[in-house]
Amino acid sequence: LLFNVFADTPISPKPYLSSQIPVYYMNMLPSEAELLQCARQANEQALGEIYDAYSSRLYGYAYRLSGDDAFAKDVVSETFYRFLVALRDGGGPREHLLAYLYRVAYHLVVDNARRQPYANLFLDESFIATDANPSERGDERETQAREALWELTSEQRQVIVLKYFEGFSNEDVAIAMGKPIGSIKSLQSRALAALRRVMSQVSEGVPND
Amino acid sequence: MTDLTDRLDEAIAHRLAGHLQLGDNLDPLLTGLDQLEALRDVPRLDIKAAAQGKQVFLTQARQILLTTPDRRQWWRLISFQNFKEAFAMSRLSRVMIAALLVIVIIVFGGGGAVAFAAQTSLPAEPFYGIKLAIEDARLSNTSDPSAAILLSEEYAARRIDEMVRLAATQHSIPPELLTRLDSHLTQALSSAAGLDTPQASLEQILQMAETQSMILTQARSMTPNDPSLEKAAQYLEIARGLAQMGLSDPIQFREQMLGQNVSPMPPSALPTVFPSSMPSMMPSAMPTIMPTMMPSAMPSMMPSVIPSMMPSAMPTMMPSAMPTMMPTGMPGGGGGMGGSGGMPTMMPTGMPGGGGGMP
Numbered sequence: 363l364l365f366n367v368f369a370d371t372p373i374s375p376k377p378y379l380s381s382q383i384p385v386y387y388m389n390m391l392p393s394e395a396e397l398l399q400c401a402r403q404a405n406e407q408a409l410g411e412i413y414d415a416y417s418s419r420l421y422g423y424a425y426r427l428s429g430d431d432a433f434a435k436d437v438v439s440e441t442f443y444r445f446l447v448a449l450r451d452g453g454g455p456r457e458h459l460l461a462y463l464y465r466v467a468y469h470l471v472v473d474n475a476r477r478q479p480y481a482n483l484f485l486d487e488s489f490i491a492t493d494a495n496p497s498e499r500g501d502e503r504e505t506q507a508r509e510a511l512w513e514l515t516s517e518q519r520q521v522i523v524l525k526y527f528e529g530f531s532n533e534d535v536a537i538a539m540g541k542p543i544g545s546i547k548s549l550q551s552r553a554l555a556a557l558r559r560v561m562s563q564v565s566e567g568v569p570n571d
Numbered sequence: 572m573t574d575l576t577d578r579l580d581e582a583i584a585h586r587l588a589g590h591l592q593l594g595d596n597l598d599p600l601l602t603g604l605d606q607l608e609a610l611r612d613v614p615r616l617d618i619k620a621a622a623q624g625k626q627v628f629l630t631q632a633r634q635i636l637l638t639t640p641d642r643r644q645w646w647r648l649i650s651f652q653n654f655k656e657a658f659a660m661s662r663l664s665r666v667m668i669a670a671l672l673v674i675v676i677i678v679f680g681g682g683g684a685v686a687f688a689a690q691t692s693l694p695a696e697p698f699y700g701i702k703l704a705i706e707d708a709r710l711s712n713t714s715d716p717s718a719a720i721l722l723s724e725e726y727a728a729r730r731i732d733e734m735v736r737l738a739a740t741q742h743s744i745p746p747e748l749l750t751r752l753d754s755h756l757t758q759a760l761s762s763a764a765g766l767d768t769p770q771a772s773l774e775q776i777l778q779m780a781e782t783q784s785m786i787l788t789q790a791r792s793m794t795p796n797d798p799s800l801e802k803a804a805q806y807l808e809i810a811r812g813l814a815q816m817g818l819s820d821p822i823q824f825r826e827q828m829l830g831q832n833v834s835p836m837p838p839s840a841l842p843t844v845f846p847s848s849m850p851s852m853m854p855s856a857m858p859t860i861m862p863t864m865m866p867s868a869m870p871s872m873m874p875s876v877i878p879s880m881m882p883s884a885m886p887t888m889m890p891s892a893m894p895t896m897m898p899t900g901m902p903g904g905g906g907g908m909g910g911s912g913g914m915p916t917m918m919p920t921g922m923p924g925g926g927g928g929m930p
Contacts, residue, residue: 404636406629413625421616432792435620439789442628446635503609510606526587526604527611532580547576554579557603 461538518553723759735790744799756810764828777814
């Protein structure tokens with residue numbers, strides 16, 4: 363039996379996830395590390411808490427980068443799926459869960475953009491009507507902003523979005539990107555310079571490469 | 572340069588704190604951020620979508636985190652840290668135990684290691700046949716019908732997981748996978764039909780089918796127009812219909828599944844949840860040498876079951892002398908996929924979740 367590793371697979375009619383709960387139900391607000399520990403033990407409440415806490419933020423993040431509602435929802439689903447697979451395989455984050463989830467989501471967005479080059483959308487002039495109404499003009503500004511964002515390098519873009527829109531501190535951005543804080547500040551400076559350059563090109567009517 | 576970088580960082584912090592005019596000559600440097608303000612407001616994830624997403628997530632959690640307990644326990648058991656803590660002893664003892672372990676592993680561990688490695692394998696991978704053989708062996712050694720139902724449900728979920736993983740990596744889904752899924756669902760339902768009180772088992776089957784349907788729906792949104800996934804969804808829909816029939820009308824269900832005392836049910840009498848054209852449960856191009864789709868214990872109950880579920884598409888009998896292993900090179904499958912993870916590697920090495928594209 364010792365080496366028949368599959369013989370003793372428990373067969374229970376309904377595998378209730380909350381059957382193994384250490385600290386979580388003791389009316390204490392769990393730390394992120396505790397939450398992750400409970401999640402590793404398939405604690406349903408902990409997993410639900412994680413989803414509730416972060417799904418909306420991840421959706422906003424993916425939407426901001428892509429401008430696509432359905433795709434942003436897919437990114438949320440896929441991010442959490444990968445998180446589960448990582449937990450199953452003994453990987454995944456031990457701490458800094460939010461940074462981890464953002465990192466996964468970011469890669470999903472970038473991978474998709476690689477398959478469907480995002481900039482191509484904006485080169486199509488019919489995409490933005492010239493006689494657009496105010497709400498469409500709002501869309502136009504949003505589109506231009508997104509276009510400018512995607513003109514940045516991948517690292518610059520990530521720094522700007524995480525810091526300027528998602529409210530990350532320099533330390534959080536450094537953790538999310540696995541870089542020292544000094545590099546984050548440098549990336550930020552270069553991103554601002556690049557944004558100014560993109561803006562001047564747009565105002566002068568210089569076509570993007 | 573560093574000074575400018577720090578001042579810019581400080582200026583952004585001021586901006587984020589709501590101080591628009593800094594009274595500093597750095598304002599022009601921040602003009603790029605003004606353009607991005609249009610991205611500040613994004614729609615919120617609507618409540619319904621969030622609830623659905625959470626439901627799917629928790630369902631996946633059950634499937635992913637709880638269906639491989641052996642693996643996690645064994646990793647925990649053999650982890651170096653645990654070993655070190657458990658065997659804090661003299662060097663001589665450690666050497667002796669290590670030598671003993673090596674011998675035991677050499678003598679017995681080969682088969683276990685292969686079986687272990689096989690558990691996450693996919694069709695077209697070398698260990699996949701072993702995985703199926705183990706499944707068949709477990710199923711044929713299970714005499715309790717309730718346990719057999721649970722095993723069939725678990726295997727059906729595995730087949731769905733394999734399909735999703737294959738589809739996500741742009742690999743074609745071999746028809747044998749669909750046939751296996753069909754077989755697992757059929758066995759679960761027919762075993763339930765043989766129980767005196769099948770309600771609990773039928774509810775489990777119903778729940779499993781609904782759960783897997785949700786997972787398939789999500790997978791199909793990522794890889795639309797995959798005919799195999801669509802077919803798998805149809806199978807699950809049929810299973811759901813039959814389970815619901817069993818809950819509402821056990822007698823008819825039993826007759827439908829076991830064909831007792833009645834002639835085979837005409838297609839028009841099938842539940843309305845069935846698609847108008849019943850999916851063919853067997854692939855149209857069946858390989859000449861058919862891998863065993865059913866464990867050896869199955870034939871006694873399957874012949875009466877399968878024709879009632881799929882009146883014209885399924886052969887009445889499966890040869891008992893069929894090979895017990897799937898061919899290692901399954902048609903349509905790609906080669907060389909990593910079998911350890913759940914999802915494809917799409918991100919660069921070293922990043923969470925896999926593969927490409929990170930700065």
